Amino acid sequence: MKRASRAARRFREAPFIVPVAGGFVQGRIDLLFEEEGRWTAVDFKTDDIAEDAIEERLASYRPQAAVYALALVRLGFETPGEIVLFFVRPLVARSIAVTDALLAEAEELIRAAAARPL
Numbered sequence: 001m002k003r004a005s006r007a008a009r010r011f012r013e014a015p016f017i018v019p020v021a022g023g024f025v026q027g028r029i030d031l032l033f034e035e036e037g038r039w040t041a042v043d044f045k046t047d048d049i050a051e052d053a054i055e056e057r058l059a060s061y062r063p064q065a066a067v068y069a070l071a072l073v074r075l076g077f078e079t080p081g082e083i084v085l086f087f088v089r090p091l092v093a094r095s096i097a098v099t100d101a102l103l104a105e106a107e108e109l110i111r112a113a114a115a116r117p118l
Contacts, residue, residue, distance in 0.1 A: 004040075007034055007035050014029045018071045018074045020110050021114060031044070039072060041068045041082075041083045042085075043083070044086050045087045045088060046088050054090075057087070058085060058094050061085055068083050069096075069098040081098065082096060
């Protein structure tokens with residue numbers, strides 16, 4: 001939160017709609033801020049979990065972080081930095097770097113979801 005408070009540009013509850021094959025993906029990023037030309041998205045998690053369960057829970061939220069990363073790139077944020085999951089209880093933040101592999105993961109998740117019958 002200190003990093004975000006120092007940022008020259010920041011947005012709260014930033015909505016997005018991104019075209020994908022066969023439709024659109026939409027969502028809302030809790031906090032988006034720029035520092036040194038790189039954008040960071042923060043998603044607040046209000047799960048009440050023990051600190052030793054953070055890594056397991058982080059893995060379950062990775063697909064959401066991947067889609068956020070893809071949305072940022074598709075919306076023209078050319079230098080995305082990271083996706084931060086901030087677990088409110090127990091006040092722990094974990095970062096997921098935006099990489100080509102993470103973006104490919106998001107594209108595959110979206111393709112698989114689009115292929116499922118309604």
